[in-house]
Amino acid sequence: ELEWLRALFDRFDADKDGQLVMLELADLLRQCFPSRSGDTRKLMKEIKQADVNKDGLVSFHEFVRYYEMLLSHGAEIDELAKMFFFFDADQSGEIDKKEFLLLLNNIFPDRCEENEEHLEREFKAADVDESKGISLSEFRSYYHVLTALYDRLNQE
Template identity: 35%
Template sequence: MMATLQTDQLKQLKDIFMRFDMDSDGSLTQLELAALLRSLGLKPTGDQLHGLLSNMDANGNGYVEFDELVSAILPDMNEEVLINQEQLLEVFRSFDRDGNGFITAAELAGSMAKMGHPLTYRELSDMMREADTNGDGVLSFNEFANILAKSAADFLGMKVP
C-alpha cells in the first residue's frame, strides 16, 4: 500500500505530521492529533478522537507515530486534502511577510489591503481576536487554517437569496 502512494504525498503528510508534532518527539498526543485532523477539514468529537487514537496506536504507547498515522490515514486520504493543505501553506507564507512562521495584525492588514480588501481597525481586531485562539497576539499556521476552514464553512452554509 505504501508503494502506491506517491512520494510527494508521503512527504506532504510527513510535513503536516511534523507541523503538528509540537514537541518534535516523533509522536502525536491526542491534542496534536485533533489539531492535525481539524486542519484536514475533519472535526472528530472527543469520543471519536479517543476511538481513533486507540485504533491508530498500534504499539499501545498512547501516542500516534508517523507510520501509525500513515497506515490509518492512507486508505481514506485523497490528493485533494493534501493539495488544499499545500495551497493553504502557500497563502499563509504570503501573509507571513517576515517568514517567522506567524502572521501579525500588521501583516494581516497589509495582505488584505494588497488583495483589495482593506480592513477597518475594528474588523482587524475582530479577525485577530477570533482567530488567535491561544491569545499570543499572532496567528500560527494552525490558527490561520482553522479560521479559513471555519469561514469557508460559514460561507458555504449561507443561503443565497
C-alpha cells in the first residue's frame, strides 16, 4: 500500500519537489476523494488537516498520516481513480491505447481477440477531446459504457 501511496503522491506533485502545495493536494482530493471535497470550505478544512506542521506544504509523511486518518474514518479512495491510476502505467495522467487495451483485457480476459478488434472504436468513444489519451474525467464519463458492456457480455 505504501508504494501505491507514493506513486499517487508523486503523480500529483507537479514540480517533483517531494511536497504537495495546496493546489496539488486539492487536485488529488477532488480526483481521488470526490465525496470529501464537495464545497471549497470543506476542501480547505481537509487541506489544513493534512498539513500537520502548518508550513503550507504536505510532505509524503504528512500525506500518509492523513490517508490513514481518512481510512480510519471510513473514507475510501474513489475506485475509478484507483483503477485509472493503476492502468496509467507510464503515469502520464492519461491512458493511452496500449494501456487501454491492457485495461480491456483485464476486465474481459476471455475476449482478448475481440478487445483488439474493438480497440479503436472504444478508445475513440472514451477519448472525447481526441487528445490520443483518456483523462481521468473522460474515464469517469466512459466507465458507465464499460460496465454496461461488461454486464451485457456476461449475460451472453
